[in-house]
Amino acid sequence: MSDTARPAIEMTGVEKRFGSTEALRGLDLAVPAGTVCGLLGPNGAGKTTAVRVLATLVAPDRGTARVAGHDVVRAAEDVRRAIGLAGQHAAVDEGITGRDNLHLLGRLHHLGARRARARADELLERFDLTGAGDRLVRTYSGGMRRRLDLIASLVTSPPVLFLDEPTTGLDPRSRQEIWDTVKELADGGTTVLLTTQYLEEADRLADDIVVVDHGAAIATGPPARLKAAIGSQLSVTLADPEQLASAAAVLSALSGGDAKVDVAERTVTVLAQPGVAVLLPSLVRELDTVGITAEDAAVRAPSLDDVFLALTRESADTLRSAA
Template identity: 65%
Template sequence: MSAALAVQAQGLTKRYGRTQALAGLDLAIPAGTVYGLLGPNGAGKTTAVRILATLARPDSGWAKVAGHDVVREATAVRRAIGLAGQHAAVDEGITGRDNLRLVGRFHQLGAREARRRADELLERFGLAEAADQLVRGYSGGMRRRLDLVACLVTRPPVLFLDEPTTGLDPRSRGEIWDAVRELAGTGTTVLLTTQYLDEADRLADQVLVIGAGRAIADGPPQRLKASIGARVEVAVGSAAELPLAAAVVARLTGGEVALDQDGLLVSVVSRPGRETSLPQLVRELDAAGVAARDVALRTPTLDDVFLALTADAAAEEVAA
């Protein structure tokens, strides 16, 4: 495996009964990056993480984490990783400080080093004031942050975060995002699975969209967003203007136009390379005699990428 890759996988497959969870997944995650793994429920995200974390064995294919094979060198992989699952795995009956000390002792740190490491992490991630409170009194965001911090006691070079902000309120999600950015700044490799597209957009250096257990597209968020074009929406004043506006929008964008007869709305996603400007669009509508009530030009988000790519993948699967 290349020294520049913290995680690598080729042809991973996994079946549970009649369900094909993974169907030949490849991964190549550069060291020191935040890598987003995106996909709908059932796409295979958690299965991939379980295999990489040695909690499940692939039916075929291979994977390496920090240079170690996940099947043949499982013990070495476990020493090199941290894992935060979808639910905080902390002991609510003891304090935050004692949770971290317990983790350190479990990983065979000496008592003094476990105390020192716990104190360092609590301070660094904004939990020092609540360190000696029972965890049952923590907010949801604080528990998730403590769970994440517990993964760092042994300084793992690779960290797996499986939907770390599921069910959290916006403030708590922001706290976790800050913690992930802090980790990335120290050189830790983070594999983040999420259904929140804004989360991946803000945090990930690169994302991989998967569906039905296989890769659909990968690349930096900006490149993926540029691949599907901008969305254009034109609201008109009468039904008679709908076809006129549709003709203008189709000519400028090259995309497939959708008409909302009730809302008197024309919308389209432009083809890549056929983006138009708002002033040009307004001029062309005026020239065609369209008195638009509203004209909007919205650059694509990862939500748009996700919906477009997963819809295409689903259509191909049905056709096959």
């Protein structure tokens, strides 16, 4: 942590194979200290394996991974002292109370009985679980269990936190609570690596996003830059189907993209070339100039969903240069 130049989390060419499945094929990753990195990818992309390698649960076949400056294989114990892990499950003991869960984890972190107890009380209070602290975890709602699970990874105030799909399967309110907690931790200087399938989650929380597909990074950058890599989407709906062709010509000319016509819906859509800004007034004016009246016209900025779909659809190589 004293060495700020060095990323808090780094992976270089990490490969991992399970039987005939190549979970990771040369994943590179660098997360600067104090930032939140969102690892985004479809199911089976290798996100969880990446976290398991970093959390010293799985040894890489090839490549190196370092966390807080320590090699995950050669200095696994040092890594374990620097990290917190909250996984896809609520990895807490359901047969005991929330307070005892935290208290026992504190002891396993060798805080000593007294400090472990004090820390459990402090965490429950800070994360609004004081009332539920003395109830058995099996009486908790799904959202509360996951919150406890997240808190359980904070017993030592680890400088590096791994969250593997922390909100999968949660209702919107519980999700918001987890997001608030992660934001708070990040503001406090914790380095967070978060895997998610939810683009909104990555968009909200991450400073940088790494899109992973088939075990390798296919794009890296802040959400805004990834979105800028693809253009906005224009669409118009016409009253008169006769005008569809000429409308398509206008849209293509404006956006530099290839307009698509849907005759049944009487709409024309086009994805603008990256960097070509089209504003709604100019779109309407251009259509007007050639005598086309639109029932509806829209310019939509690209969402992270568009980015994700575009990236995972195309081949990794073309996109690595584009991003």
